Amino acid sequence: MKNKFLSQLGLAMRAGKLVTGDEGVMKAIRSGEAKLVIIAEDASANTLKKFQDKCQFYNVKLISMGSKEELGNSIGKEMRVILGVLDGGFAQMLLKCQVNTAEVKSID
Numbered sequence: 001m002k003n004k005f006l007s008q009l010g011l012a013m014r015a016g017k018l019v020t021g022d023e024g025v026m027k028a029i030r031s032g033e034a035k036l037v038i039i040a041e042d043a044s045a046n047t048l049k050k051f052q053d054k055c056q057f058y059n060v061k062l063i064s065m066g067s068k069e070e071l072g073n074s075i076g077k078e079m080r081v082i083l084g085v086l087d088g089g090f091a092q093m094l095l096k097c098q099v100n101t102a103e104v105k106s107i108d
Contacts, residue, residue, distance in 0.1 A: 006066060006070060007074065008093055009075055019084040025051070028084040032058070034086065035090075036061050037082065038062075038066075039082050
């Protein structure tokens with residue numbers, strides 16, 4: 001399921017529905033454009049706290065998935081710590097993969 005999640009991230013990037021980097025994602029959250037924020041599992045504690053607080057305040061769903069390298073590779077870029085999804089359809093599609101992954105892990 002993680003591979004499916006990462007490939008769908010690449011699809012969202014090609015469709016122009018992703019924003020990356022601290023400033024770009026923060027701007028999308030504040031403007032209400034961000035439908036979902038994805039943070040790398042190996043992000044720093046400060047970055048995680050900053051985006052958790054901002055997403056909670058603006059009521060944007062935040063999930064943690066993949067490493068910095070995996071997120072970057074999935075969208076054809078170098079390492080990425082934070083991604084913002086700007087389209088509701090892509091956000092739902094990615095959330096489905098993330099939920100399924102959690103369910104699989106809990107069964108083990």
